[in-house]
Amino acid sequence: MMVLFVLILGSVLTTALVGVNSVTAPQIAKNAEIKLKSSVLEALEIPFQTENVEQTFSNNVKEAEKNGTAYYIAANGDFALPYEGAGLWGPIIGIMAMNPDLEEISGVTIMQQEETPGLGSRIGDAEYLEKFAGKRFTPQLNLVSPGTADGETEIDSISGATMSSKAFVEILNAEHARYQSTLGGS
């Protein structure tokens, strides 16, 4: 009797969940896609409104693939490369936009991070991400004390968020190296 009750209740609830899932799954997938596309457009500094993300994306960006690596190219030849790696508390995922030479950064966005709010999470602040524009990986970015960055390969760390800054720059360096070896020939 007990077993029967739990089985029946369980089946009813599971059916309800399957129903809710099939209703919401398409919208959830769409939200994820819009988020990715917005991030690509933002890294490439292509202006857009929330209402026309899809349209702006298909007009200005192409998806491409080489040697098994997927990436995006803008109309002007800039690359938009998805990156992912381990931050201090969780994955940091975002888009790194680069000049066609694959050496100079034109923009960086962060789509997902779990760093400490108010401290490590400041790597996602617009003012910090703007510092990356124009920097070069020759051969890689170097983290220096806050306010002392000088030259094309140096990036300030954030005071009070040293480890998150370090993790972030290491991710960008590693991912850049990966793209260089798989896409470098183009």
Add this chain to the structure above:
Amino acid sequence: MNGLWRDHPIFSLILGICSALAVSNRVENALAMGAGVTFVLLATALIISSLRNLIPMRVRIITYMITIASFVIIVDKFLKAYFPTISESIGAYVGLIITNCIIMGRAEAFYVQNKLGQSLLDAVGNGLGYTITLVIIAAVRELLGFGTILGFTVMPDGFTPWVVMTMAPGAFFVLALFIWISRTITGMESD
């Protein structure tokens, strides 16, 4: 409707504060969380109270768990699909509504022994009590931590945000302050 004050889940019974601390950093998060908990309370009250004469004694807890878990998943999917920004802020804690002691506590203490109408009313009372608390804490934390309420800038330009208010310790301070104030006002005995 005792859940609104005398048997208030957070102030009086000190239940359900775990996620209360995490999601009370902004008013919109507090509202979303409060709505989610109220929905799960109502759905749980509906199911448990309606089935109360059928639930075998020894599988009560399992019954509560699968019911609550199902509705929490529904809330999570709903937020992810239709309110993606809020889902990103509080997503991890929505799943934790299952562990929120208020819901299991009320199911066992009330819904399984009382009629549907009473149970639904109790759910609304507890849900509202929880939501109002969260919103008050969030209003203080958002105001001092970000200078805004519901995204509207309230504090003057020269204001430096109190970063501690955006983090857990700030939540502890505000919560402790409120428990102290509310108990002083009502003269509740500590236990």
